[in-house]
Structure formats: structure tokens, C-alpha cells
Amino acid sequence: MMNTADKKTTVLAFTGKGGVGKTSLSAAAVRLLSEAYPGKKILAIDADPAVGLATALGVDVDFTVDDIRKSFVKTAESGNTSAAVELLGEAKYQMFDALKETGNVSFLAIGRPEGAGCYCKVNAYLKEIISMIAGNFDYVVIDGEAGIEQVNRRVMEKVTHLILVSDASKKGLQVTRTILTVAGEMVMFDKAGLIINRLPDISVADRLDTAGLEILALIPDDPGLAMNDIAGDSIYSLPGSSAVIQGAKHALKKLNLIGDV
Ligand SMILES: Nc1ncnc2c1ncn2[C@@H]1O[C@H](COP(=O)(O)OP(=O)(O)OP(=O)(O)O)[C@@H](O)[C@H]1O
Numbered sequence: 001m002m003n004t005a006d007k008k009t010t011v012l013a014f015t016g017k018g019g020v021g022k023t024s025l026s027a028a029a030v031r032l033l034s035e036a037y038p039g040k041k042i043l044a045i046d047a048d049p050a051v052g053l054a055t056a057l058g059v060d061v062d063f064t065v066d067d068i069r070k071s072f073v074k075t076a077e078s079g080n081t082s083a084a085v086e087l088l089g090e091a092k093y094q095m096f097d098a099l100k101e102t103g104n105v106s107f108l109a110i111g112r113p114e115g116a117g118c119y120c121k122v123n124a125y126l127k128e129i130i131s132m133i134a135g136n137f138d139y140v141v142i143d144g145e146a147g148i149e150q151v152n153r154r155v156m157e158k159v160t161h162l163i164l165v166s167d168a169s170k171k172g173l174q175v176t177r178t179i180l181t182v183a184g185e186m187v188m189f190d191k192a193g194l195i196i197n198r199l200p201d202i203s204v205a206d207r208l209d210t211a212g213l214e215i216l217a218l219i220p221d222d223p224g225l226a227m228n229d230i231a232g233d234s235i236y237s238l239p240g241s242s243a244v245i246q247g248a249k250h251a252l253k254k255l256n257l258i259g260d261v
């Protein structure tokens with residue numbers, strides 16, 4: 001298989017405990033990269049079966065990685081080997097068909113497999129798909145599922161920038177540390193950094209144990225984002241001055257991914 005995820009593709013992954021702001025920050029990163037680089041191609045991947053990034057980006061999903069997986073399984077089960085092989089050959093095109101394009105942003109969702117058994121399989125598909133198509137984009141932003149599973153299964157294998165997101169809680173930072181340890185063993189990344197989100201008070205920042213990670217941004221609790229999400233509006237409805245957009249911008253600047261835009 002051709003590995004097109006070469007050096008020129010920057011792959012950012014947002015990981016961390018549940019509910020800490022991974023999806024909001026992934027969406028903000030997609031918005032900022034697409035605005036900073038109108039001529040570049042960006043791929044946004046919703047790797048969470050709970051499907052949050054689609055809403056955050058205002059995208060309707062009609063075909064997912066899980067649908068691709070199902071069509072393979074069906075062909076293989078029907079015993080039609082030549083068709084299965086044909087399908088494999090065409091897989092790349094199928095994947096591009098599954099992308100939803102809006103301007104310079106393409107969107108792909110993992111989808112939600114039914115039944116407990118097949119979940120790790122869909123992660124395996126996602127991993128393959130990322131290696132197959134990432135090279136066609138300048139930037140890939142992955143909104144990860146909460147916890148360590150996708151890091152452990154090397155779904156995050158091609159990641160160049162691992163962004164750990166946590167709230168200020170000890171629990172959140174512990175999950176961050178675990179992910180960092182697992183990622184250190186399982187995946188190659190160029191840079192890792194930490195975003196602390198929903199800080200009740202900026203003064204607590206000094207007291208946090210950040211596992212030696214560089215702090216990319218400290219983001220306060222932002223009622224504007226909460227209201228935006230209650231309304232089900234996308235990240236594009238938020239003013240550029242909002243805390244989550246500003247925080248994401250700060251983080252991308254620290255990672256040298258955007259300049260002073
Ligand atoms: N800085 C913030 N201020 C206020 N609310 C926030 C902030 N960041 C995130 N939220 C709210 O917290 C909730 C979870 O955010 P988000 O969906 O981005 O987190 P997540 O890590 O992707 O969650 P999950 O693990 O469930 O996918 C949302 O309702 C969002 O509006």
C-alpha cells in the first residue's frame with residue numbers, strides 16, 4: 001500500500017479525557033487553518049463514534065468509515081472474492097467519495113458501528129484510511145475519541161502534532177499523562193503539547209502538574225461557547241475573539257503552524 005502520509009502533511013490530533021473540549025478545539029483548529037491558508041487542503045476527521053465534529057463544523061454526514069467497512073464485510077461474506085478484491089482496489093476512490101467538501105476543508109467521520117464486537121475493526125479501517133489519504137492534504141485535524149484506545153491502536157500513528165486537552169482537574173491531567181506515556185511507546189509524533197481548557201480561574205494554572213508538557217494555551221470557561229453548543233451552532237458562528245478560538249490560535253502559533261494571522 002502506498003504510504004502517502006509523507007513529511008509535508010501536518011497531522012494534528014486532539015486527545016484527552018471525555019468532555020474536556022477536544023471537539024471544540026479541533027473545530028477551531030480547522031477553522032483557523034482554513035482561514036490562514038485558503039490555498040491549502042485541510043482534512044477534518046471525526047474519529048469519535050459519538051459524532052461531534054460534524055456538528056461543530058456544521059457538516060451533514062451521509063457516508064462514514066463504518067459504511068465503507070460494512071460494504072467490505074458484505075462483499076467478503078457473500079463469498080464474492082473477485083468483487084472484494086475489486087472493492088479493495090477501489091477503496092481509495094470510495095474514501096474520497098465519503099469526504100464532504102466545504103471550501104478547502106474536507107470532512108470524514110468514523111461513524112458508529114452497531115454491536116460491541118466491531119469497534120476495534122472500524123478503528124483499524126480508520127488507521128488504514130488515514131495512511132492512504134492523508135498525503136493528499138496539507139493539514140489533517142483528528143478529533144479523537146476520549147481516552148487512550150485510539151492511541152493504543154495506533155490510529156494516531158501518522159500524527160505529527162499530538163495535542164493533549166484537559167480541564168484543570170487532577171483526573172483530566174492524569175488521563176493526559178497516561179495518553180502521553182502510551183503515545184510515547186505506540187506512535188511517532190514530532191511535537192506534543194497541552195491545552196488546559198475551561199479554567200475556572202486563570203490563577204490555578206500555576207498549581208497544575210502538566211507532566212512536563214509545554215502549555216500551548218490556557219482557556220477560561222467560555223459561556224459563549226456553551227451557548228453556541230446549546231443552540232447546535234457551528235464553530236463558524238463564534239466571534240473570532242471568543243476564548244476557544246483565541247486559545248486554539250495561541251496553540252497553533254506555539255506549534256509554529258500559523259503565524260500572526
Ligand atoms: N472553554 C469552555 N467554556 C465553556 N464550555 C466549554 C468550553 N470548552 C468546552 N465546553 C463545553 O463542554 C462540552 C464538551 O466540549 P467538547 O464536545 O468540545 O468536548 P470533547 O472533549 O470533545 O467531549 P467528548 O469526549 O464527549 O467528545 C460542550 O458542551 C462545550 O460547549
Ligand SMILES: [Mg+2]
Pocket residue numbers: 022023024048052053143
Ligand atoms: Mg468530542
